Amino acid sequence: MSRPKSRRERGREGSPWQGMWAVVGKEMADNLTSARMQVLEILIALSAVAAVYGAIQTIMDTVSQDPFVYLKLFTTSQDPLPAFVGFLGFLVPLIAIALGFDSVNSEFNRRTMSRVLAQPIYRDALLFGKFLANLFTLALVLTAIWLLIIGLGIVRLGVPPGGEEMARALWFLVATIFYGGIWLALAMVFSIIFRQPATAAMAAIGVWLFFTVFWSMISEVLAQVISPIRYGFPQEQIAQLQTAIWLSRVAPNTLYSEIALAILHPTVRALGLVLPIQLSGAILGTPLPLNQSLLLVWPHLTGLIAATILLFAVGYVMFQREEIRA
């Protein structure tokens, strides 16, 4: 080896961020003008309006005095429509996958990859730029919908929103964006692995279906294997239930729905199994302060963010090692 190892490790010149904002700008422009995005925006806006209108009807009929009436906009359902939270749990992964599944492989397929990487930027800038642009697009769409819902609420309910409920609604928005981040990172990993965008999309949707449909069943079966009930003691039953809950939390959609539950329902004091003894001294039905609700879902939030970062890191390593020649 004529080149000593230490020399190569002395690092490379310049910043890995050079050119990143150019990538972000270009990708966001692409996202916002693409037909795919416009279809999804219309879909999500329609579902938002439908769900919230249904909710407003119910709220005006039933609730007279509620300090968190705006949170009910997100969570109240009226048959046959599900609540907006339910819609989001379903639509956010779809949008995120739609944004990410062809972000890397399309550059190869259009034969633009080597031309772009021949510019004075590192691969880091390209991948980070694409991820950030997709995340910003997602955030933009969700924020717009969020504002639309609050606005509808102000017009139809005629009650000024309170500070606490706005803070909760904002945290909910943040959680929703990071929930999208997981699926986005997953879709981008698949777009690095598979050269065919269709394959990448199918793989990402497959993972999503697995977690939404099958994981709850699988986690119950696994719980029976991991914590079997041998003698029928209550401890064993509790242990099995606990295992099932922990396993189900591997699925991002479970994490997200628990976050939504705790943040949008201030009266929720615990997630998962609660024994009567743990409730002694609690005044049931009274709302928790925001920071207590946040404490409740803090592990969930960090879990969502950690999973996003982990998935992105996997994609990052693979992209760095990828051969550029098509």
Add this chain to the structure above:
Amino acid sequence: MADFVVETRNLSKHYDGFAAVDKLNLRVREGEVFGILGPNGSGKTTTILMLLGLTEPTEGEVRVLGFDPVRQPLSVKARVGYMPDQVGFYDELTARENLIYIAKLNGIPRAEAYRRIDAALEQVGLTHVADHPVSTFSRGMKQRLGVADLLIKQPRLVILDEPTQGLDPAGALEFLNLIRDLKRQGISVILASHLLHQVQAICDRVGLFYRGRMVLEGTVQELAQQVLGGGYRVRVHAKGDTQAIMRNLRGLRDVIEVRQHEDDKYEVLAKRDLRPDVARAVVEANGNLLTLELEEPNLEEIYARYFEEVNHESAKVAA
């Protein structure tokens, strides 16, 4: 060092034990057009990617414009333009938007970028379609847009990988003229291609790649000397005493071989342009010179002959 825009020393790249590039020593001088020839899989593209720092060499040293592409890829890529084979653009964007993106990636200030983009589009003759989406472009137009794309960063060296592949003859000719323009602007050019007559028409020096090595290097004349032992071919049509003409032609200096076709047609294979000497020889043999034409050394012939020999050799080894 200063005279060479590219210099490699024992540059190698191995993929799973297979040597795509094997101890390559390549030198490209400032201001020249250097042609890289070779069959598919002979390591041309791998070499180019290593020059740009897009692939890390397994072994050996590279200097491009005095920079090391492994450690200073940004400096190299800011000064070297690369046009991959079958260059692609964002189809839904216009030609100008595509170039603006490249200018932004290069960190060129906006006003300066717009000026350079206009100048580059002008130079490649795409000004009239600057605001049309690239999806409406023909292959030749995309290829020219590729050149405009190189010009944006005002490179000192451009590397073109199979730039004329898939172009119609007129488009290819136009493209070669663009390369001549680059050279006139003082830009060094590395051109990898299969199209030998185009390489011959435009390159100052060529290197022949085979199995990851550069097996031949030099001007076409030098290669002809090495492979064909000459390469200049003078065709003579002369009436007169065949015996005397043949004797005189054979007696010339630097003649390798004289052949007679038909009655009064001769072919002289020589190491240099022998036309004046041939004319004199015919006249001195009291012959009537009718036509005299020179065929310069031909890269296709060199290429074919070289691989004929290589295959012959390897057949011998195998046997």
